[in-house]
Amino acid sequence: MRAHYYLGLAIILSVLNILEAKCKKCFPPDFIWGVSSSAYQVEGAWNTSGKGENIWDWYTHTYPEKIADGNNGDIATDSYGKWREDVELVRDLGVGFYRFSLSWARILPDGTTGYVNQAGVDYYLNIIKALKEHHIEPLVTIYHWDLPLTLLHQGGWLNKTMADRFAEYATLCFELFGPYVKHWVTVNEPYIHCYNAYGTGLHAPGVNESGTATYKCLYTCALAHAKAYRVYQGRFKEQQNGQVGPVLACSWFAPLTNSTEDVLTAENALLWDLGLVADPLVHGNWPQTTIDRIGNLSSLQGFNSSRLPEFSDKEKLLMKGSYDFLALNYYTTDIVTPIPNVSSIELTTISYDIDKNFSPSYDPKWPQAASPWLRSNPIGLRNTLNWLKDRYGGPRIFITENGWSEKQGILNDTARVDYIKGHLCNVLRASRMDNVNVIGYFYWSLLNSYEWTAGYTELFGLVEVDFQNPDRTRTPKESYYYYKNVAETNCLDYCPFR
Ligand code: GBH
Numbered sequence: 001m002r003a004h005y006y007l008g009l010a011i012i013l014s015v016l017n018i019l020e021a022k023c024k025k026c027f028p029p030d031f032i033w034g035v036s037s038s039a040y041q042v043e044g045a046w047n048t049s050g051k052g053e054n055i056w057d058w059y060t061h062t063y064p065e066k067i068a069d070g071n072n073g074d075i076a077t078d079s080y081g082k083w084r085e086d087v088e089l090v091r092d093l094g095v096g097f098y099r100f101s102l103s104w105a106r107i108l109p110d111g112t113t114g115y116v117n118q119a120g121v122d123y124y125l126n127i128i129k130a131l132k133e134h135h136i137e138p139l140v141t142i143y144h145w146d147l148p149l150t151l152l153h154q155g156g157w158l159n160k161t162m163a164d165r166f167a168e169y170a171t172l173c174f175e176l177f178g179p180y181v182k183h184w185v186t187v188n189e190p191y192i193h194c195y196n197a198y199g200t201g202l203h204a205p206g207v208n209e210s211g212t213a214t215y216k217c218l219y220t221c222a223l224a225h226a227k228a229y230r231v232y233q234g235r236f237k238e239q240q241n242g243q244v245g246p247v248l249a250c251s252w253f254a255p256l257t258n259s260t261e262d263v264l265t266a267e268n269a270l271l272w273d274l275g276l277v278a279d280p281l282v283h284g285n286w287p288q289t290t291i292d293r294i295g296n297l298s299s300l301q302g303f304n305s306s307r308l309p310e311f312s313d314k315e316k317l318l319m320k321g322s323y324d325f326l327a328l329n330y331y332t333t334d335i336v337t338p339i340p341n342v343s344s345i346e347l348t349t350i351s352y353d354i355d356k357n358f359s360p361s362y363d364p365k366w367p368q369a370a371s372p373w374l375r376s377n378p379i380g381l382r383n384t385l386n387w388l389k390d391r392y393g394g395p396r397i398f399i400t401e402n403g404w405s406e407k408q409g410i411l412n413d414t415a416r417v418d419y420i421k422g423h424l425c426n427v428l429r430a431s432r433m434d435n436v437n438v439i440g441y442f443y444w445s446l447l448n449s450y451e452w453t454a455g456y457t458e459l460f461g462l463v464e465v466d467f468q469n470p471d472r473t474r475t476p477k478e479s480y481y482y483y484k485n486v487a488e489t490n491c492l493d494y495c496p497f498r
Contacts, residue, residue: 032440034097045080052109059204101144111148211350252380284320329401333380378422403444
């Protein structure tokens with residue numbers, strides 16, 4: 001009798017499960033769909049129409065050996081010449097938003113507002129107006145890593161006054177483009193930028209001092225963001241009625257085991273890569289754990305003061321609450337354990353990684369992209385969204401990047417489609433099951449593009465670009481059509497809630 005009862009119940013439950021799983025699942029009706037790019041990675045035209053030189057022009061020309069294929073962004077996808085086609089590709093994709101970045105040195109060739117290059121301004125005005133004609137909203141990144149070279153000669157992001165140069169540049173952008181642009185993000189991924197440009201030395205300008213310079217750069221970037229935000233609030237918000245946010249980036253960090261040690265290590269890692277960027281802007285200061293850890297190590301290592309710069313009270317006030325939304329770029333997950341015997345090396349090794357203290361690994365079952373660092377673990381995105389919700393009090397969140405790389409020439413890109421499907425399902429779960437206030441998703445990227453030190457060897461686009469052809473012919477891939485269907489229907493065919 002009892003056995004029958006349980007059997008019946010099990011059958012009913014599994015039928016319900018199958019029905020549920022087969023059901024279409026939809027995003028909130030006002031959910032935003034978009035696609036992303038950045039100036040240096042697509043524009044080309046590096047020295048024409050009045051553009052000034054930036055640190056990536058200089059870096060790739062001076063050290064081609066640091067780039068996987070020795071290549072650079074001199075021509076890239078030639079979006080400077082072919083922007084009309086790009087806008088059409090975005091329109092045909094059926095998304096409502098396009099995220100692109102402004103090339104600082106194209107607008108201000110020497111980095112300062114002393115001279116404005118009108119050809120550069122017109123280029124962006126043309127794109128923005130064409131987008132608006134097709135009812136596509138621009139989401140504009142003010143700075144995506146391509147600092148004008150003249151500003152590097154003034155110390156780049158290690159010089160605190162760079163925050164003022166950035167605020168002046170941002171002010172000009174609000175004046176010029178603000179009548180049309182309602183969504184702004186300031187510095188793309190300060191953590192990745194500061195870590196690679198001033199820590200590992202892999203990115204321009206190639207400084208290799210992660211235990212000191214990375215933190216100085218993060219300090220200046222936090223002030224730069226906050227100053228730009230306050231200018232917008234004070235001078236533009238009322239008239240233009242737009243929104244400004246920072247761009248965060250991070251791997252999700254999963255503990256290797258459930259041991260307290262591993263769990264604490266994972267949580268701690270997030271306080272570095274996400275917390276060092278987001279905490280100052282939300283709470284007004286670095287996370288206390290990072291202040292303590294870097295302060296203690298600094299004094300043991302014989303520094304007079306902490307390697308982590310201290311914010312003044314005035315700066316804390318400037319920063320606290322300086323965002324209308326958070327933008328998140330998420331790609332992958334690291335599994336973490338503490339670095340073994342860290343105490344024996346931490347006196348002699350001055351580095352961000354020793355401060356942060358974990359060694360990364362990954363699950364060999366996770367699919368591997370063309371980029372060595374990129375593996376697919378979709379639930380990591382849901383976890384990251386929940387972490388942001390919990391730590392920062394339920395902010396509105398745009399996912400401004402999420403994407404998958406492959407080699408050149410793969411038009412039937414099923415692995416990319418699988419990656420997008422898996423990640424979107426986790427965004428949907430975060431939105432509908434976990435009540436995360438996630439308001440939009442932007443795939444990275446529209447086109448196969450210049451991928452920094454990987455050159456053209458790791459390609460994220462929904463659209464193939466023929467880099468051998470001077471015309472840079474564009475061809476949509478399978479993933480383009482898949483994503484188009486999602487953006488147009490606002491639903492996923494398959495996404496069981498669990
Ligand atoms: C994004 O950063 C960037 O915003 C975007 O410009 C870029 O195209 C996209 O990633 C894809 O990489 O070679 O081991 O030094 C996300 C973080 C930055 C992570 C580059 C990998 C190189 C790692 N990525 N980084 S490594």
